[in-house]
Structure formats: C-alpha cells, structure tokens
Amino acid sequence: MALSRKIAYINLTTGEIRTETISKELRKQYIGGRGLDIYLLYRNTEKGVDPLGPGNAAIVSAGLLTGTLASASARTHVAAKSPLTGYVGSANIGGFFGPEMRLAGFDHLVITGKAEKPVYLYLTNDSIEIRPAEHLWGTDTRTVQQMIVDELGDDDVKTLCIGRAGENLVKYACIRTSIKNSAGRTGIGAVWGSKNLKAVAAKGTLDIKLHDPLMALEYNRKIIDQVTSAKVSKTMQKLGTPFIWGVTNSTGLVRTRNFQSNQLSDADDIEPESIEEDIVGTAGCFGCQVHCRGKYVIREGKYKGIYDEGPEYTSLGAFGAEVGCRSKTTVLTGNHLVNYYGLDNLETGSMMAWAMELFEKGILTREDTGGMDLTWGNDEAVIELIHKIANREGIGDILADAPLEAARRIGKDSLRYLVHVKGMSNLHSDERPTPALALNVAVSSRGSDHLRGRPAIDLYHLPEPFLRKVYSNPIPYDGPLTSDYRDYEGKPWQVLWQEHCYEAVDCLGICKYHTVFLGPNMPCFQEWPELIRVNTGLSFTPEEIWEVAERGYTLERLFNIREGLTRSEDTLSDRYFDEPVPEGLPVVRGRCIDREKFRLMLDEYYRLRGWDENGVPTPEKLKELGLDTI
Amino acid sequence: MSESGSNGVKDRTTGQFRCLYCFTRVKPPRGAETFTCENCGYAWRIWWFSPTEPRIRGPVWDQHEKLSREKMKKQGD
Amino acid sequence: MEKVLVIDPEICTGCRICEQVCSVVNENVVNPYRARIKVMRWETQGVVVPMACQQCDTPMCREVCPVNALEKNPDTGVVTVNYDRCIGCRMCVAACPFGLMMYDFVDKKVIKCEQCQGDPQCVRFCDAGALRFEDKQKNGSAARKKQGKKLKAALSGRDQP
Numbered sequence: 001m002a003l004s005r006k007i008a009y010i011n012l013t014t015g016e017i018r019t020e021t022i023s024k025e026l027r028k029q030y031i032g033g034r035g036l037d038i039y040l041l042y043r044n045t046e047k048g049v050d051p052l053g054p055g056n057a058a059i060v061s062a063g064l065l066t067g068t069l070a071s072a073s074a075r076t077h078v079a080a081k082s083p084l085t086g087y088v089g090s091a092n093i094g095g096f097f098g099p100e101m102r103l104a105g106f107d108h109l110v111i112t113g114k115a116e117k118p119v120y121l122y123l124t125n126d127s128i129e130i131r132p133a134e135h136l137w138g139t140d141t142r143t144v145q146q147m148i149v150d151e152l153g154d155d156d157v158k159t160l161c162i163g164r165a166g167e168n169l170v171k172y173a174c175i176r177t178s179i180k181n182s183a184g185r186t187g188i189g190a191v192w193g194s195k196n197l198k199a200v201a202a203k204g205t206l207d208i209k210l211h212d213p214l215m216a217l218e219y220n221r222k223i224i225d226q227v228t229s230a231k232v233s234k235t236m237q238k239l240g241t242p243f244i245w246g247v248t249n250s251t252g253l254v255r256t257r258n259f260q261s262n263q264l265s266d267a268d269d270i271e272p273e274s275i276e277e278d279i280v281g282t283a284g285c286f287g288c289q290v291h292c293r294g295k296y297v298i299r300e301g302k303y304k305g306i307y308d309e310g311p312e313y314t315s316l317g318a319f320g321a322e323v324g325c326r327s328k329t330t331v332l333t334g335n336h337l338v339n340y341y342g343l344d345n346l347e348t349g350s351m352m353a354w355a356m357e358l359f360e361k362g363i364l365t366r367e368d369t370g371g372m373d374l375t376w377g378n379d380e381a382v383i384e385l386i387h388k389i390a391n392r393e394g395i396g397d398i399l400a401d402a403p404l405e406a407a408r409r410i411g412k413d414s415l416r417y418l419v420h421v422k423g424m425s426n427l428h429s430d431e432r433p434t435p436a437l438a439l440n441v442a443v444s445s446r447g448s449d450h451l452r453g454r455p456a457i458d459l460y461h462l463p464e465p466f467l468r469k470v471y472s473n474p475i476p477y478d479g480p481l482t483s484d485y486r487d488y489e490g491k492p493w494q495v496l497w498q499e500h501c502y503e504a505v506d507c508l509g510i511c512k513y514h515t516v517f518l519g520p521n522m523p524c525f526q527e528w529p530e531l532i533r534v535n536t537g538l539s540f541t542p543e544e545i546w547e548v549a550e551r552g553y554t555l556e557r558l559f560n561i562r563e564g565l566t567r568s569e570d571t572l573s574d575r576y577f578d579e580p581v582p583e584g585l586p587v588v589r590g591r592c593i594d595r596e597k598f599r600l601m602l603d604e605y606y607r608l609r610g611w612d613e614n615g616v617p618t619p620e621k622l623k624e625l626g627l628d629t630i
Numbered sequence: 631m632s633e634s635g636s637n638g639v640k641d642r643t644t645g646q647f648r649c650l651y652c653f654t655r656v657k658p659p660r661g662a663e664t665f666t667c668e669n670c671g672y673a674w675r676i677w678w679f680s681p682t683e684p685r686i687r688g689p690v691w692d693q694h695e696k697l698s699r700e701k702m703k704k705q706g707d
Numbered sequence: 708m709e710k711v712l713v714i715d716p717e718i719c720t721g722c723r724i725c726e727q728v729c730s731v732v733n734e735n736v737v738n739p740y741r742a743r744i745k746v747m748r749w750e751t752q753g754v755v756v757p758m759a760c761q762q763c764d765t766p767m768c769r770e771v772c773p774v775n776a777l778e779k780n781p782d783t784g785v786v787t788v789n790y791d792r793c794i795g796c797r798m799c800v801a802a803c804p805f806g807l808m809m810y811d812f813v814d815k816k817v818i819k820c821e822q823c824q825g826d827p828q829c830v831r832f833c834d835a836g837a838l839r840f841e842d843k844q845k846n847g848s849a850a851r852k853k854q855g856k857k858l859k860a861a862l863s864g865r866d867q868p
Contacts, residue, residue, distance in 0.1 A: 207741075283753065
C-alpha cells in the first residue's frame with residue numbers, strides 16, 4: 001500500500017539511521033505531507049534551537065497521495081526551523097522527486113546532526129546510504145543532479161539538492177530539483193548547507209499499491225477534466241503563472257521600485273504575452289495536465305543560448321517591477337541565475353529592491369556597494385547582485401543575510417524601507433488596496449507569504465452568493481462576505497478558509513493549482529474524500545479533512561509561539577498603513593490599509609480560529625484538536 | 631465569472647473579457663489590438679488567446695493615466 | 708483495421724502520466740518501472756521523448772523467440788506475448804532495437820505494449836495530445852500537414868503566377 005512507506009531518522013553526526021512505520025492513527029490526525037512535517041519538526045527540535053546548528057531537523061515529506069493516481073500528485077514538502085525568521089521553515093516543491101522517494105520506500109526523512117564532510121543521501125528500495133559529496137560541493141543545482149545520475153549510473157535517479165547559495169549559508173537559499181522546481185521560501189537550503197548535506201537522491205522500484213486501481217483511474221480522469229476545463233488552467237497551460245501579471249499590474253497591484261509605487265507602466269517587454277514569444281513548449285510535473293512550466297532559451301545578452309524553465313509570476317516581480325527593470329532578458333536571466341545558485345527568487349528580488357531604495361536614499365553609497373550603481377532599472381547591476389549574493393561577495397554578503405540581520409548590519413534608517421513580515425520579505429504583489437490579501441500576508445505561519453492563505457479569488461469580483469457557496473464548504477459560514485476586494489468585511493474567514501484549503505493540499509501532496517487558488521470551481525474538500533479512498537482505502541469526511549488542516553495549522557502556530565512569536569508580529573510593515581498607493585486604476589489609487597480596521601480583522605481572525613486576543617490557541621481549542629498533550 | 635463547463639469554453643462569454651475597471655463584460659471586434667470599454671472609457675491592449683478568446687494584455691498607458699487623474703480629481707471634488 | 712500509437716515529442720510535457728496510468732492498467736499499481744511506455748528525458752536540454760512498442764511489421768522479438776510465444780495479430784497488427792509458452796529467456800528483450808520489449812523484475816516476465824485491447828489508456832490520459840492512436844494508413848499525416856503549412860505560408864508570400 002501507499003500507506004506502508006516509512007519515516008527515516010538520519011543522524012549525520014553519528015551516521016545512525018533508523019526507520020519507523022506510520023500508524024493509521026497518525027494518518028488520521030495529520031494525513032501526511034506538511035501535516036506530518038510540522039508534527040515531526042515540533043517533536044524533533046528543542047525550543048530555541050539554532051537554525052544552522054546540528055540540533056535543527058531538516059525534514060523531507062511526501063504527501064499522502066504523492067505518486068498515486070491523484071492528479072498532480074507530484075509534491076514534496078520540506079521543513080526545518082527557518083534561519084530567515086526563526087519560526088516555522090516550510091516549503092513545497094513539485095517535479096518528480098516525491099513520487100521517486102515513495103517508490104524507494106520512504107514518506108518522511110528527518111535529518112539531524114552535521115556531517116563532518118559534505119555528503120549526500122541515496123535512497124533506494126528501503127535502504128539509505130550516506131555517500132561522500134566533497135566532489136559535488138561547489139557545483140550548481142543542475143550540474144550536481146547530472147553528476148549524481150552519472151555516478152550512480154542510473155538516468156532515473158531524482159535528486160533534491162542545494163546550490164552554492166545553500167553551501168554559503170545564504171539565509172534564503174532554497175532546495176531544488178529538476179531544472180526549475182524549487183522549495184523556495186524560508187531558507188531551508190541554508191539548513192542543508194549547515195549540515196554539509198548537498199543532496200538527497202532517490203530511485204525506487206517498489207510498487208505503490210492502490211486501494212481500488214480502476215476506480216482511482218476513473219476518478220483521476222474526472223478530476224483532471226474538472227481542473228483542465230477551468231479557464232484559468234487553459235491560461236496557465238499557455239502563459240504559466242506570469243498570466244497573473246496582466247490583471248494585477250493593469251489594476252495597480254504590483255509592488256514597484258521596492259514599495260514606492262504599485263504599478264510598472266510601459267513594461268510591455270516583460271508582460272507574460274511577450275515572454276510567451278520566447279517559450280518553446282511547456283513542461284509538467286509528475287502526472288499533471290496543467291503543465292504550467294514554460295521552457296525557454298535566453299535569446300540575448302551574456303547568457304544567450306542557455307536553456308531554463310519558468311519564469312514564474314514571482315520572477316516578473318523580482319527581476320522586473322521591484323527593481324524597476326523592464327527587460328525580458330533580465331527577467332529570464334535572473335530567473336536562470338537563482339535556479340543555478342539555488343536562491344529563493346522572491347527574497348532575492350525583494351532584498352535587491354530594498355538595497356536599491358537604500359541607495360536612492362543615500363543610506364547605501366557606492367562605497368558600500370563596491371562601486372556598483374544601484375539605481376532603479378539598472379539591468380546589469382541586478383544580474384551582478386545575484387552573483388554577489390549567492391557567493392556572499394561585497395555588499396552581497398550583507399544582502400545574503402536575513403532581512404532583519406541585514407538591516408542591523410546596515411543600520412541608519414534602513415529598517416524603515418524594509419517590506420517584511422516576521423523577518424521574511426513580501427511578495428511583489430502590493431496588498432495595500434486589498435485587505436484580505438494583506439491579512440493573509442500578516443498572519444501566515446511562515447512569515448510573509450501568499451501560498452499559505454491567499455484568497456486570490458477575492459480579486460475576481462465574484463457574486464456574494466457564489467462566494468458564500470465556496471467559503472461554506474465544508475463548514476457553514478453565515479458571517480459577512482463581499483465581492484469588493486477593497487472591503488474589510490468577511491475577509492478573516494476567507495483567509496482562514498484558504499489557509500485550511502492550502503494546508504490540506506500540502507498534506508495530500510497535490511499542487512495548489514488543482515484546488516481553489518486561482519479557480520473557484522476546482523476540486524476541494526468535497527472531492528478529496530473519494531480521492532483519498534480510491535487511492536489509499538482511508539476514509540475521511542470533508543469535515544475531518546478540515547480538522548486535520550486546522551490541527552496542522554495550529555501546530556505551526558504552537559511551534560512559532562514556542563520560538564517566541566507574539567501578536568505584535570502578526571502585522572505589516574508601517575508603509576502598508578502610512579503610504580497610500582500612488583498609481584493604478586481609481587479603484588485602488590490612494591488606498592492603503594487602515595490601522596484600526598486591520599486590528600479588527602486580526603481580532604476577528606483570532607476569534608474564528610479559537611485563539612485568544614494575543615493569538616495564542618485557547619486550551620479548549622487545543623483539547624478539541626488533541627494538541628493539548630503534544 | 632463561473633469557469634466550469636462540460637467541455638471547457640462557456641459559449642455565453644466567448645469572445646468577451648471583463649473590463650478591469652468597471653467589471654463589465656465587453657466584446658471587442660475579432661483581432662482588435664486595443665479596445666475601449668463602452669461603459670467606463672478605459673482602453674485596453676488585447677492579446678488573443680485564440681482567434682475567439684481575447685485577454686487583457688495591459689492598459690493603453692497614456693490614456694489610462696489621463697483618465698485616472700480626471701476620475702480622481704472628480705472624486706476629490 | 709490496424710491502428711498505431713503515434714508519438715509527438717514536441718508536444719510532450721514530460722509529465723509521465725502515461726507511465727503512471729500504464730502501470731495501473733496493466734499491473735494494478737503505480738510503478739513507472741513496470742510500465743510499457745517510457746518517457747526518455749534529457750532534462751537539462753528540455754527534451755522528452757515518450758516511447759512505446761510500434762508493433763513492427765517484422766517484429767524482431769517474434770523472430771528471435773525460440774518457443775513462438777510472440778504472436779502478431781493479422782487484423783490489429785498488435786504483437787502479444789503468450790505467457791503459457793514464454794520460458795522467460797529474455798532474448799526478445801535483447802532483440803528489440805528500441806528496448807521496448809522489457810522485463811518486469813517483480814512478476815518476472817517480459818512485458819510490452821499491447822495497446823490495452825484497442826483502447827490505449829495512455830492516449831486517453833495524455834491531454835497534451837503527445838500520444839495519439841491513429842489508423843496506420845494516416846501515419847505521418849499530422850507531421851506532413853504541419854510542415855506543409857509552413858511551406859504554404861512561405862509560398863503565399865510570393866506573387867501569384
């Protein structure tokens with residue numbers, strides 16, 4: 001069965017490896033993936049553990065349905081205490097590694113300690129080998145994967161790895177697989193680097209048995225039809241996630257020149273339709289029919305002729321609007337370099353944009369930058385900065401640190417210009433006119449983030465009765481809801497609902513583009529019980545899945561509270577409240593977040609969650625979720 | 631804005647897009663590169679996803695800025 | 708009527724749903740290594756090529772089989788394995804020039820694509836359209852049409868005679 005896969009505990013200091021089965025009870029409580037991930041992180045780290053010390057646990061998790069006949073069951077979740085925020089470090093990655101890890105017999109890896117010299121792990125058919133990786137140290141994320149394939153003599157080996165950024169302990173280094181798949185956020189790559197862990201490779205040939213194979217086949221066909229018939233999926237198949245740019249930048253919802261504007265005008269060259277001209281085909285992750293990854297070759301400049309995949313929406317911001325660049329070549333090259341080095345593109349772009357604003361304000365000078373001219377839209381400087389950050393050279397060494405550390409090192413008034421939540425930089429979307437999206441960013445369990453609870457469909461102007469239908473499944477909701485994305489009413493519930501929705505797909509190991517993220521009619525709580533049943537034989541009701549999501553999310557909160565989080569950090573940078581957006585359509589122009597209304601939203605969010613006014617889960621809530629004894 | 635359909639495209643909205651300012655559904659002539667919303671006057675650059683499916687590519691920048699300033703001024707009065 | 712599995716590597720997204728579905732239909736489990744179809748990958752160059760048995764007119768697997776375990780159906784053209792006769796010598800695996808006669812190390816038997824009794828499930832699940840199941844007579848028509856269109860476009864730029 002898919003349920004027979006094991007948890008492996010690997011101590012890199014001692015070389016000791018032991019395995020454990022996963023009880024049915026644990027499955028019922030946490031399902032798998034991100035749910036069991038936080039359970040394992042909470043239990044295998046001590047309070048106050050140094051994120052880059054041997055005591056931190058680097059966890060790799062397959063979802064319950066990863067590798068089964070559930071559409072887009074490609075996902076792997078990784079976790080550790082984050083070196084960026086000091087709170088939950090957690091990120092999700094597609095590609096082909098997760099299914100391969102399951103074929104090799106494992107669902108979860110808990111990696112602790114620190115290897116004396118660089119190593120990598122090789123998982124194959126119920127065995128784990130710690131192999132030397134000194135010869136792999138220093139390689140980029142593409143080369144290392146090929147070297148491991150060559151060394152093991154097997155083309156089918158799939159690898160998670162870090163690049164030079166992870167080795168150099170850049171605090172937002174990511175985990176990578178394939179050409180572009182990345183577990184980007186929260187700096188888990190640096191945690192691997194601190195453990196001298198270069199990669200985890202897997203190749204397995206163990207059957208993933210299904211509970212009802214023929215029903216699973218038919219149900220998969222039904223779900224695929226449901227997903228691909230949505231207009232948003234057709235758009236994704238052609239333009240990938242950059243398609244979001246058209247709506248957001250046209251309206252004025254794109255963070256520009258750090259946080260000085262909300263729209264990059266006259267940027268036709270980096271519009272998704274322009275990028276599409278360079279896309280030679282699309283690629284899909286394991287079993288996915290949305291295949292949103294564009295395949296491209298850089299057409300111009302120093303990196304001409306290099307093949308890569310993407311870029312995602314985030315790269316348009318990171319190497320476009322945030323840094324004031326309007327060049328497709330810069331976006332595609334920047335996207336390639338962060339893949340090459342294994343950097344989180346989002347954090348990289350935000351740090352560069354921040355540095356550029358500091359340069360403009362005179363807080364950073366040419367002396368600090370080693371002569372680099374960090375003026376807005378300097379394409380060459382943007383590309384050079386990526387190299388400097390990854391290699392921790394010059395000013396790059398400061399920018400490679402966590403935003404709050406970097407602000408401390410730079411001093412002066414630099415913190416004022418930093419756009420972050422809990423020490424993690426914000427996405428390039430501008431949430432000042434959209435309270436729902438702003439609340440999501442402020443309360444997200446891994447620091448500023450859109451993939452933990454963004455109610456993206458809030459931007460669609462959907463009729464209230466339709467919204468109510470979506471947001472009353474599976475738990476009835478009779479509070480306020482409005483179609484206007486500028487309102488504050490009802491938004492806390494939307495954020496909470498999305499948080500549970502995304503938590504659930506992360507537990508299942510399914511991609512978010514196959515649930516209610518960008519399309520409101522996608523598979524969700526109603527479809528998942530049957531999907532779980534036909535593939536694994538486990539029975540869940542929609543309400544039970546909701547409860548698993550709530551348990552997982554609450555445990556992430558408990559982890560953060562254990563590490564010192566308070567209500568004061570569930571907020572936004574002051575600029576959200578003090579600087580109205582200057583551009584865009586009149587519906588957004590002049591808007592910013594109202595401090596008092598935001599406070600009320602946060603109160604309401606806590607109340608809906610069963611947390612007290614300080615954001616601490618009440619004893620009753622913990623008891624209800626069975627977390628009182630954790 | 632419902633997106634489901636048995637075989638994908640919903641006939642009801644084929645050939646149309648929603649104006650991002652006023653959310654009215656508008657139907658540009660086939661192949662048009664720009665289109666001005668009849669309801670609010672905002673002009674959009676169009677990208678044709680397929681010969682029958684238009685998509686907003688972006689604003690006609692100079693017209694947008696002018697119109698937005700006028701509208702904001704009016705709101706201020 | 709003979710029908711063949713037509714592959715189009717240019718369209719293939721490399722998602723491997725064909726391998727996934729194939730192993731479920733034939734072996735009741737997800738295990739791409741027991742699938743009859745394989746997606747060959749050159750990831751660093753973004754190249755993927757799905758490959759499955761082409762049901763050769765002169766199947767080398769059949770030619771080499773010492774016990775006549777391989778049969779080519781005269782109507783459908785499909786080459787099938789008669790497991791009652793097969794002795795598991797794997798000479799057919801050695802003989803297939805494409806490596807598409809394979810050995811299943813779990814059930815210890817040779818395996819090959821037998822087109823799911825006329826309804827290949829890999830084709831049914833390949834929404835991208837990289838796999839098609841077409842009349843043998845039509846084989847190549849899609850590529851001819853695609854390239855012909857380019858020629859047509861080039862010619863239409865000229866003055867009419």
